[in-house]
Amino acid sequence: MNNLLELIQQPWPWYVAGPLIAVVMFALLYFGNSFGLSANFRNICSMFGAGKSCEFFEFDWKKQTWNLVFVVGTVLGGFIAHQFLMPSEVSVAISDATVQDLTALGVVDPGAGFVPKSLFSFESLFSLKGIIMFVGGGFLVGFGTRYAGGCTSGHAISGLSDLQPASLIAVIGFFIGGLLMIYFILPSVLSL
Missing domain, CATH: 1.10.287 (Helix Hairpins)
Structure with a gap:
C-alpha cells in the first residue's frame, strides 16, 4: 500500500500526461469547443448580469456551461491532489545556480516550497x-x-x-x- 501511495505522489511522466492532454484536445476539437480558462471570467460576469451594462458581456453564457464545469473540476482536482496526493515534505528541485541567483536577488529560501514565502x-x-x-x-x-x-x-x-x-x-x-x-x-x- 505504501508503494502505491508513493507512486501516486510522483508527477506523471510526459508519456502519460502528454497523450492525455492530446485526447482532451482532440475531443474538444471534435465537439467544436476550444479550451481556455480566461473565458470563464467573461462567462461568470455574464451569468451575474454584467451584460446589462457592458456589451462585451452580453451573450448566452449557458452555451459555455461545459467550460465552467471544467474550471470547477480543475479546482476540485487541485484540491484533491494537494490534500491527498502530495508528499508531506514539498520542495522544488531547482539548480544550485538558480538558488544562488535568487538568493542574490534577496529571495529567502528559494526551492523550499512551490513559491517563495518571502514573496508570496x-x-x-x-x-x-x-x-x-x-x-x-x-x-x-x-x-x-x-x-x-x-x-x-x-x-x-x-x-x-x-x-x-x-x-x-x-x-x-x-x-x-x-x-x-x-x-x-x-x-x-x-x-x-
Missing part, C-alpha cells in the same frame, strides 16, 4: 514589492489576456493544436514577455 504571502502583499507583483502583475495578466484574445492555456494548448496563426504569435509573445520579465523587470522589482 499575506504579509508581503502590503509591501511595495507585493503591490507591484500582485496588483501590477494581476492587471498586466488581465489586460494581456483580453488584448491577446485568450490566456496562455487557451492559445498554447487549444489554439496551437487548432493551427491558429494568432495563437502562434501570442505564444511567441508570451515567451518574449517571460524572458523580459525574468531578466529585466523581476530583478528591478526584487531590489526594492
Whole structure:
C-alpha cells in the first residue's frame, strides 16, 4: 500500500500526461469547443448580469456551461491532489545556480516550497514589492489576456493544436514577455 501511495505522489511522466492532454484536445476539437480558462471570467460576469451594462458581456453564457464545469473540476482536482496526493515534505528541485541567483536577488529560501514565502504571502502583499507583483502583475495578466484574445492555456494548448496563426504569435509573445520579465523587470522589482 505504501508503494502505491508513493507512486501516486510522483508527477506523471510526459508519456502519460502528454497523450492525455492530446485526447482532451482532440475531443474538444471534435465537439467544436476550444479550451481556455480566461473565458470563464467573461462567462461568470455574464451569468451575474454584467451584460446589462457592458456589451462585451452580453451573450448566452449557458452555451459555455461545459467550460465552467471544467474550471470547477480543475479546482476540485487541485484540491484533491494537494490534500491527498502530495508528499508531506514539498520542495522544488531547482539548480544550485538558480538558488544562488535568487538568493542574490534577496529571495529567502528559494526551492523550499512551490513559491517563495518571502514573496508570496499575506504579509508581503502590503509591501511595495507585493503591490507591484500582485496588483501590477494581476492587471498586466488581465489586460494581456483580453488584448491577446485568450490566456496562455487557451492559445498554447487549444489554439496551437487548432493551427491558429494568432495563437502562434501570442505564444511567441508570451515567451518574449517571460524572458523580459525574468531578466529585466523581476530583478528591478526584487531590489526594492
